[in-house]
Amino acid sequence: MTRFLTPHAATLPSVVPFTGPEALERQMGQTFRARLGANESLFGPSPAAIAAMKEAVEGVWMYADPESHELKQALARHHGVTPQHIVVGGGIDGLLGLLCRLTLEQGVPVVTSLGAYPTFNFHVTGFGGQLLRVPYRGAHEDPQALLDTARQTGARLIYLANPDNPMGSHHTGAVIEDMVAHLPDHSLLVLDEAYADLAPEGTIPTIHPDHPQVIRLRTFSKGYGMAGARVGYAIARPELAQAFDKVRDHFGMNRVAQIGALAALADQGWLADVQRRVRAARDRVSRIAEANGLRALPSATNFVTVDCGRDGDHARAVLRETVARGVFIRMPGVAPLDRCIRISLGDDAALDVLEEVLPQAIAAAG
Amino acid sequence: MTRFLTPHAATLPSVVPFTGPEALERQMGQTFRARLGANESLFGPSPAAIAAMKEAVEGVWMYADPESHELKQALARHHGVTPQHIVVGGGIDGLLGLLCRLTLEQGVPVVTSLGAYPTFNFHVTGFGGQLLRVPYRGAHEDPQALLDTARQTGARLIYLANPDNPMGSHHTGAVIEDMVAHLPDHSLLVLDEAYADLAPEGTIPTIHPDHPQVIRLRTFSKGYGMAGARVGYAIARPELAQAFDKVRDHFGMNRVAQIGALAALADQGWLADVQRRVRAARDRVSRIAEANGLRALPSATNFVTVDCGRDGDHARAVLRETVARGVFIRMPGVAPLDRCIRISLGDDAALDVLEEVLPQAIAAAG
CATH class of the missing domain: 3.40.640.10 (Type I PLP-dependent aspartate aminotransferase-like (Major domain))
Known part of the structure; x- marks a missing residue:
């Protein structure tokens, strides 16, 4: 440890609170097909x-x-x-x-x-x-x-x-x-x-x-x-x-x-339009989750948290297999919330990929 | 003072280290004709x-x-x-x-x-x-x-x-x-x-x-x-x-x-071009200063510091009169450096304005 740090700074870990999707892409050697992990707005700005x-x-x-x-x-x-x-x-x-x-x-x-x-x-x-x-x-x-x-x-x-x-x-x-x-x-x-x-x-x-x-x-x-x-x-x-x-x-x-x-x-008109699209995307992600036997929690946000129905290990496996198939998602970090995965809402193209990948990921997670 | 601040935070003043040119413009009710105060590059990015x-x-x-x-x-x-x-x-x-x-x-x-x-x-x-x-x-x-x-x-x-x-x-x-x-x-x-x-x-x-x-x-x-x-x-x-x-x-x-x-x-080629233009602008600002009886200090930067030859009060007066005429410049904050004004380098259009305004400002400063 460098000698110039304060005692408090010396105790702090050098961490990133979240790994960025770009870092995951570098690790995997491929870019994501759908970026649904950081609660960004795929609908973009006005x-x-x-x-x-x-x-x-x-x-x-x-x-x-x-x-x-x-x-x-x-x-x-x-x-x-x-x-x-x-x-x-x-x-x-x-x-x-x-x-x-x-x-x-x-x-x-x-x-x-x-x-x-x-x-x-x-x-x-x-x-x-x-x-x-x-x-x-x-x-x-x-x-x-x-x-x-x-x-x-x-x-x-x-x-x-x-x-x-x-x-x-x-x-x-x-x-x-x-x-x-x-x-x-x-x-x-x-x-x-x-x-x-x-x-x-x-x-x-x-x-x-x-x-x-x-x-x-x-x-x-x-x-x-x-x-x-x-x-x-x-x-x-x-x-x-x-x-x-x-x-x-x-x-x-x-x-x-x-x-x-x-x-x-x-441009509040654009925001109103995004709100409409977010509501529609929530419904679609909920349907995709249900079609896969998972329970989508009600969402007041631009993401849907999906209860995978078992423990954290299972949800982590679903997440891992989803990410490995090119869909960037995240999940809560601690129990008992970590029974869930978190899927940011996207446009139809991104949700098409999610719909394709999620059943494969669940099957692979076992 | 709000009760939630740490004792140290409570001692700190709510200051801006520098007043922004936009704030000066709002005070003056007019926009600057030349923005030569913040050592920005008027030559812009590549x-x-x-x-x-x-x-x-x-x-x-x-x-x-x-x-x-x-x-x-x-x-x-x-x-x-x-x-x-x-x-x-x-x-x-x-x-x-x-x-x-x-x-x-x-x-x-x-x-x-x-x-x-x-x-x-x-x-x-x-x-x-x-x-x-x-x-x-x-x-x-x-x-x-x-x-x-x-x-x-x-x-x-x-x-x-x-x-x-x-x-x-x-x-x-x-x-x-x-x-x-x-x-x-x-x-x-x-x-x-x-x-x-x-x-x-x-x-x-x-x-x-x-x-x-x-x-x-x-x-x-x-x-x-x-x-x-x-x-x-x-x-x-x-x-x-x-x-x-x-x-x-x-x-x-x-x-x-x-x-x-x-x-x-x-784009290192662009940087090299900026370096050439900065050198030319240094020469021109130095000439403008000298034509007004002021001494331009040698510059290794994208600004030229100009010794107004008297004390801080005089330099502050020159600065004030320059700013009042629509040319944003700054100056060192403390003696003895505050005998100087600091002019960021600009393109010919900006330096034309400087050349026009500086003699008026010096005359007004008395």
């Missing part, structure tokens, strides 16, 4: 956003506006808040990292669900926080258990994704509102709404933007189809939003992405 | 890189390869090192932040030059490091003083930019090699080579890539003309390079930028 990004490439010699002024104005209008309530950053991943940096130090307790988003855990551990994990209740994160554990441990952060990844489940907005009403004073709710744009009506809670104990996270990676652009944003009361200026990489936004996000936000 | 980025926009629904495999392979070939020596990140700014995170904790001493790159200081302070600053010797950073102070204080990091920003000066590679040979055991040299691609022959030191006490930082923002893309890289021994995997945002790279950087690197 044509208007694509056009805006292509035009913006000509100006990539310029740094982006470090204040993301126009994008913050537009997001504020979109959400009925002020620009001072908005933090723009490099995807939700980047914002979670900054939030952990602002709030955590060695040993500070943080509560999340056992099997929930690993990148959040990566950042918590990376900043020395003490991770506490409560089990899911079936396919759902358990607000009451999160609250109870937070109260018992004095947790500073409570992470909850609604809709949830990797299970695709959701709580109603009313459930989240009730959770917010019962937050212990010492806890900030980190409400990851990455999939909010694809969720059924009634999923999004009403929370006053000045609420001192909630930060909401949104992204252009899912519904807006711009995962490779790295644009996410947080909504929080101005006091907390402004704190990100203490630590963020001010000139770190990609200019093309910043301009593309603005155009994507303006 | 047409091949632009074409690659436009094509890559179509695939922006996909996350980038978290390992930046192809780019690391290409950079390794370019520099005659292995891919394990390369870290790809969101510009040098982003990499400096990660490096500070890996190496600094409360009170760890770090040495830099008084007036050198503020974003490095921002990160050092942000991670609790104790900044020690040694004066420039004239227009040059002072390797001996940096070493002496590092030795006296037990500094963990020594920051040196070669060529230097904001003065545009450079040391020969031999000077840097000598500095490396005399590093105290406890110090890691952070060698910021952002402007290396534009420096005169003989500027780049020969340092063994496995040297345990040096990390070199390079960027696609300057010579390659892709500041808005946010692609930088570090060269360090594999042990240190791999440590970045402990803390980096693995899926944080913009896919379009990653692909664009690969294409830019492949």
